[in-house]
Amino acid sequence: MDLLARIERREEWGRVASEKAQAAGDGFLWRTADKSQGGRGLPAREATTPRPVPGRDEHRDGVLYVRLTLRAGELAQQAEPGQFVMVKADDGLDPFLRRPLSFHRINQERGEVQILFQVKGRGTGLLARRLPGDALQLLGPLGRGFTLEQRMFPENGAGTQRQRVVLVGGGIGVAPLLALAEKAARGGDEVLLLLGARSRDDLLAVSDFRALGAQVHLATDDGSLGHHGLITDLLDQVLREDAADAIYACGPLPMLKKVAQLADQFGRPAQLSLEERMGCGLGACIGCVVGTKGPGGQPTYKKVCQDGPVFPAQEVILP
Template identity: 40%
Template sequence: MSDVRPVQMSSPVLTVRQVDAYHAITVVAPGIAERFRSGQFIAVAVGGEHSSMLTRRMFAIHEVKPDYGGTVEFLFTVRGRGTAWLAERRSRDLLDVIGPLGRPFPLPRDPVNCVLVGGGSGSAPLFPLAHALRRRGCRVDFVLGGATASRVFSAITARRIAETATVTTDDGSLGTKGRVTDVLPRVIDEACSDVVYACGPMPMLREATAVAMRYGIPIQVSVEETMACGTGICMSCVIPVVGEDGITRMARACVDGPVFRGERVRYDDVGTVPFDALGAPGWKARGGGEDRTREAG
């Protein structure tokens, strides 16, 4: 979890715009902008003061401008009543926002070659990361994908800020037909990539992790799990993650993540509590010369 405490703000909407198939809202939130680190997200109250929609909606931060009054832009797709309400906001409306939340992407100490892999709206948090990496002298290459051309987020911007930007679509309407992981090995080879950063659906992250492991390079993944509170209380976003000690624990994506080391995430067990996870029924502790069965916590 980030060591920077989040703040709650009543933030005026600056702009609401359409970006490809997505909506983007920019709010004035200087307290969040000055604390933000790439990979963190915000929690936004929806429906207004008297709404029955009690839970906040979590959104990755796409762009921050601390020097322009402290603005924060987030991206979303209309999927239900909450996001439909957000899409109807206009300039000067007020949004109740909490942030920045979550564990950010770790940045390399020295300049290295980085490939950033994003699927759909999952590409959004990779753009502030790209700027942070460039400031450290790193080479940045993008691999962006989507179901169709309209679902590939901001490919033009990616080409402007990175050395290369490779695009894939499921239907072949833009770039290479296929998935981002189909072209990732070629990009790693051509760019001599030292590290992979990825954000998108869990199947994409699993495959990207497999590619990175074949090349023997580290991968940092930002998981897209459904969150209800954003503060670690509700436990709705837990995923099985292997710790440094080799023991699997149910990690909360909102506070222990959303960024994890890719090889530590047990992708095939997401949505379950593995039998060997700490606290699971029948879990046996290792150490002390004997196994000690622990009851479920």
């Protein structure tokens, strides 16, 4: 579905890299803008002064994360956790290609979806400048999302049992996991989030998971919050304690490889959300293929945009 969505709300988090800003204790920013705040939604100073280009000016060498709430009625009705949209970052022709972004949250009652992204390059940099009230061109929902595993107990009258669902996120890989956590919690599952990032300022949406009643364990590379080390160290521990029925992961490739290896070692089902550079998002350009195991274990290829982005861990061959 090709549609126009209206930006309702814009939130940003970021870390300025300059030593001066950090010395002033000003390394972490947070701004929120709502359509309801009047004008184009930003405080007067920001509405009247030229906005810096995120990732290029104030965030040079820093990090910027933006969350947009979009009014997109029909899309919200159809979207599933783990699926994504191709977003046109700017109304002009440059960049020409849309950028893939996952559903971060899906609210069918309000007809809203959220996207959460890290500014990486030109596309996300331009998208980060869009304001409440702006219209965004979207294509979606695309791909195959997460499937919540159900443990069947036929001896109990084909009933199902409350599952312990473990979500493993690395950095911005947390983006699609909140929508999944919401769905799992609605279905009565117990949710455990294991979230790792470079530093405490890169741990996003933690309060939203806690508000759902999810248990949250954190890890940072620099030890600034939670476990000092890799988030997969905590997954290892959880699996040793036999406290996971199914695992769902999104994050950097080395993290996904370790999750797949641990899931295999402990015999637990795992689903991985993969990222590949995408041209069309529709299965037409063959730009996003990934190696998979076909029938009889024969290597074959699948398209991340159409057959994924979520794959069973035992099916994909991670490079």
